[in-house]
Amino acid sequence: MATKFDAIVIGTGQSGPALAERLSNAGMKVAVIERNLFGGTCVNTGCIPTKTLVASARAAHVARTASDLGVMIDGRIDVDMKKVKARKDEVSGSSNKGVEDWVRGMENVTVYQGHARFQSPNTVRVNDEILESDKIFINVGGRAFVPPEGNEEGINYLTNSTMMDIDFLPEHLIIIGGSYIGLEFGQMYRRFGSKVTIIEKGPRLIGREDEDISDTVKEIFEKEGINLRLNASCINAKKHEQGVMVEVDCTHGDTHITGSHILWAVGRVPNTDDLGLDKAGVQTNERGYINVDDELKTDVDGIWAIGDCNGKGAFTHTSYNDFEIVAANLLDNDPRRVSDRILCYGLFIDPPLGRVGMTEDQVRKSGRKALVGKRMMARVGRARERGETQGFIKVVVDAETKEILGAAILGIEGDEAIHCIMDVMYAKAPYTVIQRAVHIHPTVSELIPTVLGSLEPLE
Numbered sequence: 001m002a003t004k005f006d007a008i009v010i011g012t013g014q015s016g017p018a019l020a021e022r023l024s025n026a027g028m029k030v031a032v033i034e035r036n037l038f039g040g041t042c043v044n045t046g047c048i049p050t051k052t053l054v055a056s057a058r059a060a061h062v063a064r065t066a067s068d069l070g071v072m073i074d075g076r077i078d079v080d081m082k083k084v085k086a087r088k089d090e091v092s093g094s095s096n097k098g099v100e101d102w103v104r105g106m107e108n109v110t111v112y113q114g115h116a117r118f119q120s121p122n123t124v125r126v127n128d129e130i131l132e133s134d135k136i137f138i139n140v141g142g143r144a145f146v147p148p149e150g151n152e153e154g155i156n157y158l159t160n161s162t163m164m165d166i167d168f169l170p171e172h173l174i175i176i177g178g179s180y181i182g183l184e185f186g187q188m189y190r191r192f193g194s195k196v197t198i199i200e201k202g203p204r205l206i207g208r209e210d211e212d213i214s215d216t217v218k219e220i221f222e223k224e225g226i227n228l229r230l231n232a233s234c235i236n237a238k239k240h241e242q243g244v245m246v247e248v249d250c251t252h253g254d255t256h257i258t259g260s261h262i263l264w265a266v267g268r269v270p271n272t273d274d275l276g277l278d279k280a281g282v283q284t285n286e287r288g289y290i291n292v293d294d295e296l297k298t299d300v301d302g303i304w305a306i307g308d309c310n311g312k313g314a315f316t317h318t319s320y321n322d323f324e325i326v327a328a329n330l331l332d333n334d335p336r337r338v339s340d341r342i343l344c345y346g347l348f349i350d351p352p353l354g355r356v357g358m359t360e361d362q363v364r365k366s367g368r369k370a371l372v373g374k375r376m377m378a379r380v381g382r383a384r385e386r387g388e389t390q391g392f393i394k395v396v397v398d399a400e401t402k403e404i405l406g407a408a409i410l411g412i413e414g415d416e417a418i419h420c421i422m423d424v425m426y427a428k429a430p431y432t433v434i435q436r437a438v439h440i441h442p443t444v445s446e447l448i449p450t451v452l453g454s455l456e457p458l459e
Helices: 016-025 040-044 047-064 081-104 180-192 211-223 316-331 360-366 381-386 414-426 447-452
Strands: 007-010 030-034 109-113 116-120 123-126 129-132 136-138 142-144 172-176 195-199 227-229 235-240 243-248 256-259 261-264 268-270 303-305 344-347 353-357 370-376 392-398 404-410
Touching (some): 016 081, 360 392, 414 447
Parallel strands (some): 007 030, 136 303, 172 195, 195 227
Antiparallel strands (some): 243 256, 392 404
């Protein structure tokens, strides 16, 4: 016999727990199902642990380059990877425990640990129990994609998840994939002391970005001694006496690269293949992402998909916004839509990239009349003072409406300064609002009005 609930939340990533709390506060009887670690990707294998590792890697880099600022450190800079991992585990573990304690402490909420599978549009089996509800929210996230040839027996292959388990320094880390995850781990482990090679199938790094961003990131990485192999049209990993050998067919360089470990960073797939979605009638697209409308409803009445599994965003902040959209529509009589949000994200290399809205290339292809402003970080006081002058600020504006279409800040504190632009975009205000604002000196943000004061027609 089924146990009835007012709502069932499957998964405890960024959106699930917050939604469960809102539902329970509204007086609903809620079931929360989690089959593995509370907190999802961000807490356990994504944002929090990786950025904790990035902080350790940056400390090592700053120590090695301290003499550039007149600070002399005697002796060799060593990195204790066991201590690095222990610190990461403490920070991540605290967040994981915090989410679990939060969920288990909610009134009107029953927590089930196990694998949820649909039995029908309104029933879910978890372990030996059947749960029933007219409102079911799927928040199951995603995982790293490893191609079939990538997990050949005996290969020391890693993903962003299993990288969290190592407490040693790979002698030579080969990373397949020159996009966001691959770049963050590449710079991180190079700074820890590993030899690093990044292999990218495309002609440039982070191919979705404008070419000037890709070129600058390439310069940053090559300056730190990271080996980059682009245009790798054929990639095949094999077991080797040194660990792993990767065959590459590139326009130049060796056709074989040997290393101690390989990290696959070639994309992610949603955790939707083993939920029994067919029994519920829930449809997915060709990549496995659950089809949802602008309010995150699936094509089955009473079932929503929130977070990474719906393909509407692959970030912690978009997952949390999914919760806000569902809660506003369901509980607050406040119509909110996915289409209302503006694309924004960060690439947390050093220096970081903050991005919002359209790229310059996208604006150009749209055919609209636009203006563009750009200023190199070498002309930004904060960057010069810190001795970190790589990168630039770029803003693209609609020439007719004067609204900001998109921006990129690749440089020191770019991931924070980008929010000045983002908020003006949400307000749908003309760029002149921020151009005429008085910003604090000396900061990165103070140069945004300067950039907007030197706009030129986009060719």
